[in-house]
Amino acid sequence: MGVFLTGASLAGLCLGQVVRTQEGVLPKPSIRAExxxxxxxxxxxxIVCWSPAAADGFRLEKKNxxxxxxxxxxxxxxxxxxxxxxxxxxxxxSYFCRYHKNTRWSKRSEPLELQVTDxxxxxxxxxxxxxxYLVGNCVRLGLAGTVLLILVAILAEAWHSQLRSxxxxxxxxxxDTHQRDETPGP
Numbered sequence: 740m741g742v743f744l745t746g747a748s749l750a751g752l753c754l755g756q757v758v759r760t761q762e763g764v765l766p767k768p769s770i771r772a773e774x775x776x777x778x779x780x781x782x783x784x785x786i787v788c789w790s791p792a793a794a795d796g797f798r799l800e801k802k803n804x805x806x807x808x809x810x811x812x813x814x815x816x817x818x819x820x821x822x823x824x825x826x827x828x829x830x831x832x833s834y835f836c837r838y839h840k841n842t843r844w845s846k847r848s849e850p851l852e853l854q855v856t857d858x859x860x861x862x863x864x865x866x867x868x869x870x871x872y873l874v875g876n877c878v879r880l881g882l883a884g885t886v887l888l889i890l891v892a893i894l895a896e897a898w899h900s901q902l903r904s905x906x907x908x909x910x911x912x913x914x915d916t917h918q919r920d921e922t923p924g925p
Contacts, residue, residue, distance in 0.1 A: 765845035766791045770836040777854045778826045786851065788836035789818040795839055802833035802850065831855040 769789045778784045788797045796812045797819035811819040819838075823830050836848040 765838070765840060765843055767846050768797075768836045768838050768848045770834065770848040770851045772851060772853060776852055777856055780827060780855050780857055781825045784823050784826055784853065786821045786823070786834055786836075786853070787818060788821070788838065788848065790838040790845065791817070792840070793817055794819075795841065798837045798839075798844075800835045800837060800847070802835070826853065826855045828855060 768791075771787050771789075772778070773785045773787060786799060788799065790797070793815040794813060794817065795815075796810050798810045799808045799821045808821050811821070813819055831853050833850045833852055835850055838845050
């Protein structure tokens with residue numbers, strides 16, 4: 740006896756898989772600070788929450804579970820941005836992100852430790868700047884392309900030299916050498 744799948748039973752199997760996925764736990768979101776987690780006092784920072792799937796809304800929470808920032812409602816988006824216009828000792832703390840889909844909330848993200856400093860963090864060598872890498876990457880790609888062109892030119896010149904040496908000097912043929920070797924000298 741064989742197994743026959745009708746359109747209705749196939750649709751039922753697919754729907755069952757979707758229902759099981761929707762009933763499962765939502766994956767953890769990610770959290771980051773722009774331009775970074777260490778900010779000079781009085782400077783702005785944006786906390787970005789990112790979910791691996793489309794969400795209906797995001798929440799930024801403090802370590803104790805309270806939230807001071809209004810939930811951001813989004814329509815099928817995967818990230819939300821919470822702007823802090825000026826960091827201070829009051830805003831320097833641990834933050835977490837959560838998101839919701841329909842009525843289900845995700846687990847908390849890993850913590851983000853927002854720190855305030857009185858020094859200029861843009862010149863500190865121990866803190867790598869999280870900036871735009873586009874210019875650096877373009878320079879590296881240009882340099883790699885130049886090296887590649889030089890290698891191609893070297894290979895073309897070597898191939899051309901090999902071709903010329905196998906033909907011998909201009910106007911000289913391999914047969915002429917054999918004839919000179921066989922003719923008796925004076």
